[in-house]
Structure formats: C-alpha cells, structure tokens
Amino acid sequence: MAFPSRAAVAVEETWDLTHFYTTEQQFEEALQQVQQQATDFEAQFAGNLQDSTTIIKALEALEQLRLVMTRIGTYANLHHSVDQTNTEHQMRAGAVGTAFAKIAAQTAFLQSDLLQLPAALLDETMQQAPQYKNFLAAILREKPYTLHPEVEKALAAFSGTWNAPYALYNTTKLVDMKFPDFTVEGKDYPMSYNLFEGDWELETNTDIRRAAFDAFSAKLRDYQHTTAKTYETHVKQEKTEADLRGYDSVLDFLLFPQEVDRDMYNRQIDVIMTELAPHMRKYAKLLQRVHNLDNMTFADLKIPLDPGYEPTITVEESRQYMQDALGIMGDDYQAMLDRAFDERWIDFANNEGKSTGAFCSSPYGVHPYVLISWTSRMNEVFVLAHELGHAGHFYEAQKHQNIFDARPSLYFIEAPSTMNEMLMANHLLKNSDDARFKRWVISSIVARTYYHNFVTHLLEAAYQRKVYELIDAGKSLHAPLLNELKRAVLEEFWGDTVTLNDGAELTWMRQPHYYMGLYPYTYSAGLTISTQVSQRILREGQPAVDDWLAVLQAGGTKSPAELAKMAGVDVTTEQPLRDTIAYIGSLIDELETLTNELDNQ
Incomplete structure (x- = not known):
C-alpha cells in the first residue's frame, strides 16, 4: 500500500x-x-x-x-x-x-x-x-x-x-514523480522512491526484485531529460564561478574549501576503481552462487547474503544496540544517545513526500536532528549508527568550538559517521561465535557500510569527475551523454561479472550528492580513516578512543590531513587506503569461508 x-x-x-x-x-x-x-x-x-x-x-x-x-x-x-x-x-x-x-x-x-x-x-x-x-x-x-x-x-x-537546481531536483523527484504499482504474476505491488531503495532493492524474490527495478527505471526514464537539464544548470553555475574567481578548473574550485589537493582526490577514486573492483566482483559471484542466480545483474547487487537470517528490529530495540555498541565512546556520548531518543531528535516515520535516504542536521546552539525512514530491517542499526555518528561529532565539536570552527572539511565529514558503523560491527562480532550470525554481521558490513561508501558513492565520484572534465572542456550535458558516462563507469568497475540491466545507467538520477560539490568521493575518504582508527581501538582500547574524541572536539580547527593524523592515520599517502581495501578483501574471503562451512554442515 x-x-x-x-x-x-x-x-x-x-x-x-x-x-x-x-x-x-x-x-x-x-x-x-x-x-x-x-x-x-x-x-x-x-x-x-x-x-x-x-x-x-x-x-x-x-x-x-x-x-x-x-x-x-x-x-x-x-x-x-x-x-x-x-x-x-x-x-x-x-x-x-x-x-x-x-x-x-x-x-x-x-x-x-x-x-x-x-x-x-x-x-x-x-x-x-x-x-x-x-x-x-x-x-x-x-x-x-x-x-x-x-x-x-x-x-x-x-x-x-x-540553490535552485537542487530544489528543482528534489521537487521533480519527490513531488512530481509518481510511481504506478508494478505487477508480478498477477499481483500488484506499490512503488515509490523510499519503497524501492528501502525494500525492493533488497527483495529476495528475484522475479519481484527485477520487476521492481524495471518499473522504477521506467519512471526515472520519463524524467531523465528534465533532470539532466537541472544538473547541467548546476554544474555550469559552478564552472562560471570557478572561471570568474580565476581557478584553473572547476575541480580545483570545489576542492579548495575542502583543503584537499588534486592528488588526494584522484588517488581516492583511481586506487579504488582499480584495486577494490576484483574484491567486489568476488563478492558479486558469491551472491550469485548463494542465491542460485543464472545471471548476476545490476538489480541483484543489493540483496542480502543470508536473507532468511536477518531479523527485524523495533525502534526501541535499536536504542539498546546504540548504547551497547557505542558505549565505548564514554558517558557523555551515551548521554547524547539517550537524549536523541528521549527528546525525539530522530524522525523514523515513513510518509508521502519525505526525503529519501537518511541524514543528520546539526544546527549550532540547538542539537542534532536525524532523518531516517524506518522499515524495521536489522541492517538499519548500521544506518542509524551512521547518522548518530554525525550527531555525536557535532555534539562534541559544538561544545568545544564556536560556530565558525565547529565544522571540518567535507573530506573528513564521513569519518565519524562510518566510525560508528565499524564500532557497531565490532560489537556484534565480539558478542557471538555463531558462524551464521558472524556471516550476517560481516555481510552487513560489506553490503551496507563498504558497498554504500566504497562502491555506490565512489562510482558516483568517478562519474562526477568525468562530468566536470567535460564541463571544463566547454561541453554541454544531456541525458544520453550522462547515461553513457554512468554506464561506462559501471562497466569498468564490474567488468563481465555483472550484467547491467537496462536502467542501470539511470542511477545518476538518484543521488542528491551531485548538487553538493565534490561530496561523493569523501565517503570513501572518511571510511578509510574510520576503518584504520577502529582497528586501532580494537588493538589499543581507551588511548585510541581518547584520541578519537579529541579529533571530534577539534571540529574544523585543523585540516582533514591534520585531523586524521591526530587519530594516527596519514591520508597523504596511499597506505591507509590500500590497507582498507585489503581489509575489505579479507572480509569477503571470510564470507566465502563461512559460507562454505555452513553449506557443509
């Protein structure tokens, strides 16, 4: 309904x-x-x-x-x-x-x-x-x-x-775009943006899932030209300002406020595109094998590895998970979590017209607010932990910095949020020796935390870079060109392991991040930092936690490289990124081992 x-x-x-x-x-x-x-x-x-x-x-x-x-x-x-x-x-x-x-x-x-x-x-x-x-x-x-x-x-x-293009994008997406029901074997199913991204992408019935993808893509296709023109208006505005101000390129203009150079930006995209792809293709093949799929398609990439095991979870139960997993951050942090639930800082409702996805807004002098559309899937403990990571970051920063200094570079923004996902995973793994539960937790890390930040958003970044290179070269944008660029990025990453359904090329239409400067690549940058720091916490305990709290409290008083260094990570080199990719590979290897063990029981 x-x-x-x-x-x-x-x-x-x-x-x-x-x-x-x-x-x-x-x-x-x-x-x-x-x-x-x-x-x-x-x-x-x-x-x-x-x-x-x-x-x-x-x-x-x-x-x-x-x-x-x-x-x-x-x-x-x-x-x-x-x-x-x-x-x-x-x-x-x-x-x-x-x-x-x-x-x-x-x-x-x-x-x-x-x-x-x-x-x-x-x-x-x-x-x-x-x-x-x-x-x-x-x-x-x-x-x-x-x-x-x-x-x-x-x-x-x-x-x-x-700001008008972003407003127009949202109006097109959330107000004008009405999705009809889709039908599978004579039964009708409802469709909306939130339903597709929250439910149908994860649906384990292959016929329903692929039909949902086709229906969703068909409606996107109806609006592709309007959305492309909206996006072109946005990036051309950025290019005009970059030229007026004397920047060499629009990319340099957008990186300047992040205090990040082109080498750090390009490395984050190029190394992941090259070195993470083989690991993720291996994961895709594992999904194909477990689900007995004759062909692994783009529409199948979000399905859970063990859908029969994932429990449902209530909002109140999620509260206990937050307390247990994030309690390592200290009493003050725990008090913040209690306030978030007791004082209704979080919007859990599913209703018509609500923004898709999840976000945290942290107005200085009030308190953070978190938006999430709760579907009771267990994997949402990671989504909620992520957004409360943003909340905890600005809760700490605003107590120690004025309004000018509370917000760090965009490059660093996603480190505290993804850190909480890692802490949640560490907690869940530490508290069970059950092979099936461990597989569920690890698959959640791979399929949600790393897929979302190191694949979905990174592929957005690779596509976005191509767009800005065209704009710098004086080219215009239109829907067929944007479709071609997106499909080329997907083909480069997935190779012949994944068949790209008709409509996969339209995924450029789904993310609001393109209207927020060079935001997409920063997800993988933040997760690189948080992966390395979370490993430090596992090894060293309280000293690493204390360092991390000091980083949160520093707000925007230091550059992203300096903040990472405070936490023991040198992001000016390739090593943290390569270590993180190797860690992702080890998780996928462990998933394969656990699956083989369970299959032989």
Whole structure:
C-alpha cells in the first residue's frame, strides 16, 4: 500500500521541532528580526573596519547573526524535508531562501573589507581574539580568488538562485514523480522512491526484485531529460564561478574549501576503481552462487547474503544496540544517545513526500536532528549508527568550538559517521561465535557500510569527475551523454561479472550528492580513516578512543590531513587506503569461508 500522509503518522515516530520555536509566530518574528539584524550589521560595520576593536565587534555580531540564521534555516529545511508535498513548508523554505539571499548580499562586504586591510592589523586582531583566528585565516586563504566587493555582493545576492537546481531536483523527484504499482504474476505491488531503495532493492524474490527495478527505471526514464537539464544548470553555475574567481578548473574550485589537493582526490577514486573492483566482483559471484542466480545483474547487487537470517528490529530495540555498541565512546556520548531518543531528535516515520535516504542536521546552539525512514530491517542499526555518528561529532565539536570552527572539511565529514558503523560491527562480532550470525554481521558490513561508501558513492565520484572534465572542456550535458558516462563507469568497475540491466545507467538520477560539490568521493575518504582508527581501538582500547574524541572536539580547527593524523592515520599517502581495501578483501574471503562451512554442515 502507499505511504500515509504526514498528518497520519504517529507523533512519537517524528522529530520534535518545537526545540527551535514553540509556535509558528515565534519563527516569523525571528525571521523578521534577523533581517533587521543584518541591515543594522551592514550599517554599523561596512566601510568602518579600521581597527582591531571594531573588527572583533563585527565578528562577534556576525557570529550572533549566523547563530540565528542557522536556527531559522534548519527549522525551515527540516519541516520541508519530511513532507515536500506540503505547500506551507514550501512557502516557508522559499521565504527563508529569499531572506537569506538578501542577508548574504548585505554581509558580503565583510570579507572584501577585511582583505583590504594591512596584514599586520589582521595579525593583531588574531592575537587579541584567538577565537576568530581560523575564521580570519580562511578569509586570507581565499584572497587570490576574491573578486571586487561589488561583484561579491552581486554574487551573494544570487545565492538563492544558485540553490535552485537542487530544489528543482528534489521537487521533480519527490513531488512530481509518481510511481504506478508494478505487477508480478498477477499481483500488484506499490512503488515509490523510499519503497524501492528501502525494500525492493533488497527483495529476495528475484522475479519481484527485477520487476521492481524495471518499473522504477521506467519512471526515472520519463524524467531523465528534465533532470539532466537541472544538473547541467548546476554544474555550469559552478564552472562560471570557478572561471570568474580565476581557478584553473572547476575541480580545483570545489576542492579548495575542502583543503584537499588534486592528488588526494584522484588517488581516492583511481586506487579504488582499480584495486577494490576484483574484491567486489568476488563478492558479486558469491551472491550469485548463494542465491542460485543464472545471471548476476545490476538489480541483484543489493540483496542480502543470508536473507532468511536477518531479523527485524523495533525502534526501541535499536536504542539498546546504540548504547551497547557505542558505549565505548564514554558517558557523555551515551548521554547524547539517550537524549536523541528521549527528546525525539530522530524522525523514523515513513510518509508521502519525505526525503529519501537518511541524514543528520546539526544546527549550532540547538542539537542534532536525524532523518531516517524506518522499515524495521536489522541492517538499519548500521544506518542509524551512521547518522548518530554525525550527531555525536557535532555534539562534541559544538561544545568545544564556536560556530565558525565547529565544522571540518567535507573530506573528513564521513569519518565519524562510518566510525560508528565499524564500532557497531565490532560489537556484534565480539558478542557471538555463531558462524551464521558472524556471516550476517560481516555481510552487513560489506553490503551496507563498504558497498554504500566504497562502491555506490565512489562510482558516483568517478562519474562526477568525468562530468566536470567535460564541463571544463566547454561541453554541454544531456541525458544520453550522462547515461553513457554512468554506464561506462559501471562497466569498468564490474567488468563481465555483472550484467547491467537496462536502467542501470539511470542511477545518476538518484543521488542528491551531485548538487553538493565534490561530496561523493569523501565517503570513501572518511571510511578509510574510520576503518584504520577502529582497528586501532580494537588493538589499543581507551588511548585510541581518547584520541578519537579529541579529533571530534577539534571540529574544523585543523585540516582533514591534520585531523586524521591526530587519530594516527596519514591520508597523504596511499597506505591507509590500500590497507582498507585489503581489509575489505579479507572480509569477503571470510564470507566465502563461512559460507562454505555452513553449506557443509
């Protein structure tokens, strides 16, 4: 059956957004006040940054402005994310976007004015207000790419327009795209984005699973040209800004804020494409053998190795798993987990119009919020642990850093989340000697943690790099070309081990990450770090945990390479990546051994 409306789901399955504002009137008043706050900020400080005392006052005012904006923006976005069919949510999000674009233009002078000041004055300011040292250093780092103040102001005024392709993508995907039922042997089955990605991809009945893939792909195909044009608009905007600012390429423009060079970026993609592929092909063949498939297709890659064994799990049961597996992180971390459940930080509901997948939003000064669509599958303990990893990261960082310094480079973002998946796996393996249970846990790590981050997102990254190379070369994008690029990446990785169903090439349409800069490759980067640190924790115990907590608390005060080094990992070399790939290979070898043992019992 179809998902219920948002109004029909149980309130205890939803998150509590009254932690932002208890009434809509409070939100409206806050939105009006922050616009006046921005106007006053411009009037007081534009053209007046002549001494360190005034600069510090301006930064203090900006800090307060951003705190209020974060609260307002997150409130609107979280409402919108749980029901994108709701016109009230759409209007609220639109009003915030318009207001924030104006505020961005009003505050754009700050960076330009600061960059015109003598370096000695900025050094003096950093010494007097060390809490703003990283913020000022980041501005100075951008100096070679900063444009005339009036140009910066104009670009900031268009910030809402720059975000339009992502909004259009989501509207197409979650509002306009309606999936009809599909039929197998005379029986009708419901279809939606969440149903396909949460259930039908994992369905063990091959006829139903493949029919679902065909039906899902057919509807995607109806929207491929609109989605391609939306995506082209987004990447061409990025290319235009990269050119305006004087970057050599759009890739360099997107890597700059990550504090990552092209070598680190390319290595993450190239080494995995070459060296992980043989291991994953071996895993695909194991799936084919266990499920007695005459042909291993792209539609079969997400099926569980032992579907008959995977138990269901309630939300309350998941809470105990979080406590048991993540308790190693200490009392404060455990208290955060309790609050997440007790205070309804998590939205578990399945309803029409809800965003697909899962995410964590961590507004400074409030607390993290987690979105997940709970289907009661046991593998969702890994999904929830992942998102609570983000929550724990920013919970710790925001206690120790100001709003400017709380968020690290995008390159590092997925390390704390995937760390929690590894801790969950370590806990489950440690507490059972049963061969079938061990196989289930290891297969969950391979099929969810590593497949999701080292295969799905990495193949997105390889495809995305090809797209940006075309854009840098002055080419245009269209659906047939994007389909061709995606299919070529899939063929390169899977070889002749996996038959690509008609529709596999359309998977570029399914991920929102392409509208978030160079995000996809960072999943494998983060998991490389967390794999190595989780192994340290197994070997060393508390000292490794203490190092990791210090990394979380550091927030964005260090580069991703420096953060990884604090945890004992050198990501400037190939070794951590190769060690992680070897570890994945060892897991797949163990799956094969356990399967052979179970088959011979």
